[in-house]
Amino acid sequence: MVYNYVVPMTTFDNYPYYNIDVAKASNEYIIDKNGKKYLDLRSGLWNVSLGYHAELLAKIQQKMNMLLADGLFYLDIHSYHHSIYQEFADNLLEFSNRDHPAFNKVFYTSSGSEGTELALKLSHFNNRKKYILAFQEGYHGTFFGGMAVSGVDYNISEAYNNVNEHVIFFPAPRNQSMLDELLAFIDQNKDTIAAFIFEPVIGSSGTIAVHDTYLNILMENCEVNHILKIFDEVATGFFRTGDRFYYHKLSSPPDILILSKSINNGILPFGAVLIGEKVCDLLLNKHIDHFSTQNGNLLSIHTANETLNYMRETEVELKRNVAEIEKCMQRVCDHYSIRYSGAGAMFSISINDVNLTNRIVNELKEFGILVYYYYDYSDNTVNSGITLFPPLFLAANKLEAALHIICKKIKRYM
């Protein structure tokens, strides 16, 4: 069959990677047209963190029915007020500000890529400083600003980079000397660096967890040098790494927080950007030229509000299960002497051979296990492997059984 829609993020005219004709989903499974079940260890595209969860869906369905019965499915947020705009902003701010009052305003967006775009625009108000720092292995979306600050696959995205974004990449520090190099650069160039954007645990080039001590030092350094700290928690947010947000584990919060994906369990396109007092002060009386007709889509906000309420109700269980997932990963990988990286419930195993990565991913699919694959061709070496984002409620015994299959397969070829 020739598809008459374009499959994104692959060569033009290519087919969807997994070659599965999906019919439905249930809890942690995707089910194809022939009734074959696949354990979704990708959680959608890292956004269906709560799984295809019937209880959450029932709540959302009930809410949707009420809204649609009222006839109000769309409202222009630029022109009108609706109580849900305020209600969800309060809910999200309260949820984020658990330890310190870090944030006081919320922008509504329609995706993570859009959140990056907005965060970069906001950082230009930081005394019109010109440069943005970013990690070479990072990914922040495929809009123009996002591509400019994404080091991963830079040799592909470079072709599109006609935006006026001045970016300096550094590798995510794995040791003290890498950190020292980065700190020295910041010190020498502090007057020209507007912001530092990064994922607290990098996701797209294999999961890379920078040590918390290094992150804390970097944050402190940015603070004293008036460099805005932009945390892209599009992938790490909402319990993926154990806590509500990754920054809750650190000694201070970021100035700008980008959220999307699990914010509403992937039910509708949605995202948010949170800012604290420092950024609010920079923006005072400024016109912010950023808007999409779908920002603050009423149905999307309702799904996010219901999802957040559900996460609050199940917070203890979510945290306990992520800790179980983390232990299970360690136990099984240790058993097979397989090295992995990551934190909470996001992990990668390096394979560093694209053909072999494809082979393993496809053979696992035949076993009914879906894993995410990554390839990163930056710095002329092939960095490839499999990434696991298990649904956060997945029972440890189910994960353990799947991990044995995954590890045996990797061991067989490597």
Ligand SMILES: Cc1ncc(COP(=O)(O)O)c(C=O)c1O
């Ligand atoms: C860390 C991070 N930032 C931004 C994005 C872009 O988000 P979206 O795909 O919703 O535009 C992604 C998507 O994978 C991501 O992982």
